[in-house]
Amino acid sequence: MKKVYLIWLAIHIAVWGVAFYEFPSSINERQLAATSLFFVILFILPLFKERTMVLTLLFCTQTILTILVFYPADNLLNPYLLFIHALLLAEAVFYLPRWKSLIVVVFQSGSSIYLLSEASLTTTQLIWSSLFYMMLISALYHYQSVHKREKETQQKNDALLNEYRKMKRQLVTEEEQARQDERMLIGHEIHDSVGHKLTALIMQFEVFRLHAENKDKEKIADLKQLAEQSLEETRRAVKSFKQTEVGGLQGVIRLIRKLEMESFMKISFSVKHGAFAAPLTGEQSFAIYRAVQEALTNIMKHSTSREAHVMFESPGGSIFRFEVFNIAPSHPFFQEGYGLKAMRTRLEKVGGSLEIDHNERHFVVRGSIRLVERRGSYD
Structure with missing residues (x-):
């Protein structure tokens, strides 16, 4: 938004600078005050970007100010007024919905007709001015229609993207759950089969050690210790299968x-x-x-x-x-x-x-x- 506003501001400064340079006479107090108010409104426009009705009133106010600035002096109309009006219409179509931008277009057309009627223009100049406004308004509304379709398409794409992300998250969650269930199943299988058999083996070693001769007891004790270590490692493995976080x-x-x-x-x-x-x-x-x-x-x-x-x-x-x-x-x-x-x-x-x-x-x-x-x- 900031970048777009700066572009509009730069274009306005350039066009207004050339317009004042081409003024046939010196600038009076009325024109200077109207120009200052025009740029004050231009600077505060971003504050009301979400309030379209206020923007509509501000654009209409700027139109009135252009009448005060460019009212034909000596029946001569500044040709750069057309560019300034084109900028105002373009901003209105860019920022406002269709019916509110239409209010600005009607207001702008009325002010243009008034200024053109007060100036001494030839028939050819009137025809070209009328064609300019007609082609400009047609082009801007075509842009607005295309922009609206692109915006709707973007919204649909965003909705599809959000749905795709939800499906991806659901897939990852289900995959993780399936993996965890598999790990739990393997852990239970190890615990129920290998763990129980090792426990039974340890008990049999102990019974065998009690009834064995003294020379064999040490060897049996070593075998029992090895079985106990295997059982402990099996328990650690089962415990690791139950962990949900992997670091x-x-x-x-x-x-x-x-x-x-x-x-x-x-x-x-x-x-x-x-x-x-x-x-x-x-x-x-x-x-x-x-x-x-x-x-x-x-x-x-x-x-x-x-x-x-x-x-x-x-x-x-x-x-x-x-x-x-x-x-x-x-x-x-x-x-x-x-x-x-x-x-x-x-x-x-x-x-x-x-x-x-x-x-x-x-x-x-x-x-x-x-x-x-x-x-x-x-x-």
Whole structure:
């Protein structure tokens, strides 16, 4: 809206400048006052863009002011009046619905007829002026009809797009639910079959150990311990099947896929310097996932650009870094909101930190987490 208004303003200034330059005589007080009021109305038009009746009255007032400015002096009519009237008609057709713009057209036509009748014009000049107004009004109403059809088409496209997004969200939800149901089914199967059989095996080992000779008891105890470890690992696997949130790299990849389908974001994802092999704990992995999720959500809600780049790296294996980069200017009065503060707090709890870098060209969220090296024991 701001850009369109500035274009209208620039055209008005150019046309009025040439019109005053071509004035046959000096400008009197009446013309200067009417011109000033005309531009005052022009400057306040954006304040009433949603109130079409007020806009209609303002356009009609501007028409009256053109009569006061361009009333034929010495029976000579300024030819640039036609361009100023064309601008007023174009603005009325652009901003107003059809029947209200028709009021401005009728009012404008009446003022034009009055000015043309007061000037000493030849028959040819009257014919050309009449043709100019007729062709102008016809062209503007044709534009309004085309613009109305385009607007209706755009509204239908927006409705279809919203419906498409709803279907995509429903598809993703149903897919996630089906995946979760499958995971739960597999978890129950493991728990009911493998878990119960391992429990029975442990009990049999214990009974066998009680009745075995002393030389075999130590070996049986080792076998029982191995079975108990297998049972514990089975329980952990079943527990992981019941989790609904997936963090780390896998969760970020699923998040990117979801945003690209639902929000039409263009996201590039790169992994550098051993990020896949980084020894992240479950809590650290989930904190990274949440941080990237919050950063991408902020880009989707606040950025003028729909593109983002996500990068993971773990140089040397002692630190894990991530970066979410968006090529778009940040707000000059940017302040960290609740989401970024919560992201910083979550990373600090797992030994990490958060950095925000923003200027007139980009907005970057960087995070890092110190890694604890995991050493395995070998017997």
